[in-house]
Amino acid sequence: MAKRALILIEGHRSMGLLFVQAAQRLGLHPILLSANPAQYGYLAAEGIEAIRVDTDNPxxxxxxxxxxxxxYHIAGITGALDSVYATVGKLCQYFNLPGPKPKSIGGCCDKFAQRQLLAQAGVPIPAYRLAANATDVESSVAEIGLPAILKPAVGTxxxxxxxxRNVDELAEHTTYLLGRKHIHPPYLMGESSPRMLVEECVQGPHYSAEVMGSEVIGIAAIDWGEPPHFVLRGCSYxxxxxxxxxxxxxxxxxxxLRALDLGWGPTNIEFVWTKRGPVVIEVNPRLAGTPTPQLIQLAYGIDLVTEHLRLVIGEEWNLRRMHSHAAAARFLVAEGDGTLxxxxxxCRAAAIPGVAEVKLYVEPKSPILRNGDFRDCIGHVFASSPSAAQTEAIVQCAADMIRWSITPFPVIGD
Structure with a gap:
């Protein structure tokens, strides 16, 4: 009898190993298809079969x-990246396997299209405008006002x-986006020309809802740190x-879910709580990355990755909570560019009772280059306990124990 295989379209920086391990627990043989398998270090460590293929070409x-x-007997096909998830849906349709709707995924990954669909359904969202150049940005801000959020129409x-916060920052960031300096590695997710969204800056605490099918599994409090960038500093359930x-x-x-024709598999939805209630910032039609699956498992005993894969291979998932704890993450964020x-x-932080994981993303002598996004994080701490206050104290104590030194890069000409 042929082995039951799970096809993974591309890997994932933080979640790839979790997908591989979950597949193996389910008795599946994971096979990764990637344009560059070498970028996923866990493949060699786990002895995972990987095939080089153009994943932009369905x-x-x-x-x-x-x-x-x-x-093999292909039991299912999936992937963790936004950039391949619509393609995953197309492959599932072609091979008659369970999977997401490609059109729905595409409508979500294009943030302008997503905004339009949510607005048409009456879902509360920030004021927004689409811009293709500096003139568009200026006219959009004249209508929306400053401060404003400026971001690519496609990206994660x-x-x-x-x-x-002012016209100078707006002009500088417009030039930055039009130059596509934010794109690294250089995949454009189908973008033929730069498109930007100018959005109202909505004030209030941030939350994130994790949905499986049509069931809200958990709601997290999110700490994005200090503006003007959005670098995840903390998350708690x-x-x-x-x-x-x-x-x-x-x-x-x-x-x-209704507005975007979702409801199959996982969805992650970001909110800001305002005087008018929850305002939707973004809908991500796939499983959220670290720390969401890990914290959900610590808080409720639900393994989102495994249960997602059960759905992918046509089995019934189990989303029943095994317990109800508090779980939290703190990210270690570099404060400047230079050499670590x-x-x-x-090690001392990891030994604190209640700390579930301490992980470093970089090693000494590594170059540190801040980008104003998730790449600024150099490590994380996860913790859990029966109470929110206790968990907060544990994760903060552990994070405070970790110290580092970064020597700034020499200035050319000095």
Whole structure:
């Protein structure tokens, strides 16, 4: 009998190994298709089969999957990246496998199209305008006002997202986006020319809802750190909400699913709580990356990655909570560019009772280059306990124990 294989279209910086391990627990043989398998270090460490293929070309992927189907029984196809998820849907349709709707995924990944669909359905969102050049940006801000958020119409991980507080910052960031300096590595997710969104700066606490199918699994409180950039500093489950606030976010989440024709598999929805209630900042039609799956498992005992894969291979998932704890993450964020001389205290931090994980993303002597997005994080701490206050104290204590030194790069000409 042929092995049951799970086809993974591209890997993932923080989630790839979780997908591989979950597949193996389910008795599946994971196979990664990637344009550059070497970028995923966990493949070699785990001995995972990887095939180099153009993942931007659905026809090429169909040919490769058809070839693999002569060797394996393909139980499912999935991927964790926004840039491939619509293609995943197309492959699932072609091979008659469970999967997301490609048109719905495409409508979400284009943030302007997403805004239009949400607005048409009456879902509360920030005021927004589409801009293709500096003149468009200026006229949009004249209508929306400053401060405003300026970001690419397509992208993930807060790449290129910035709060512009005055006309100088706006002009500088417009030039930056038009030069596509935020795109690294250089995939454009189908973009043929730069498009930008100018959005109202909505004030209030930030939250994130994790949805599986049409069920809200958990709502997190999100700390994006200091503006003008959006670098995740912290995340905690459950968010401390009143019953009315919780209900309003759940209702808004379900409204998003209806407006965007979602409801298969995982969805991550970001909100800001305002005087008028929850305002939707973004809908991501896939499983959120680190720390969401890890914290959901610590808080509720639900393994989102495994349950997602069950759905992918046509099995019934189990989203029942096993317990109800508080879980939190703190990210270690570099404060400047330069060379990381040393980083210490992480072993002591990991030994604190209640700390679930301490992980460093860089090693001493590594260059540190801040980008104003997720790439500024150099590590994380996860913790859990029966109470929110206790968990907050544990994760803060652990994060405070970790120290590092960065020597600035020499200035040319000195």
């Amino acid at each position: 026809d090429t992927l169909i040919l490769e999957c058809s070839r693999l189907r002569t060797i 991980g807060s790449r290129g997202v910035k709060l512009c 459950p968010a401390l909400l009143t019953d009315n606030e919780h209900r309003a976010i759940v209702d808004a989440s379900l409204s998003c 001389d040393w980083i210490r205290g992480y």
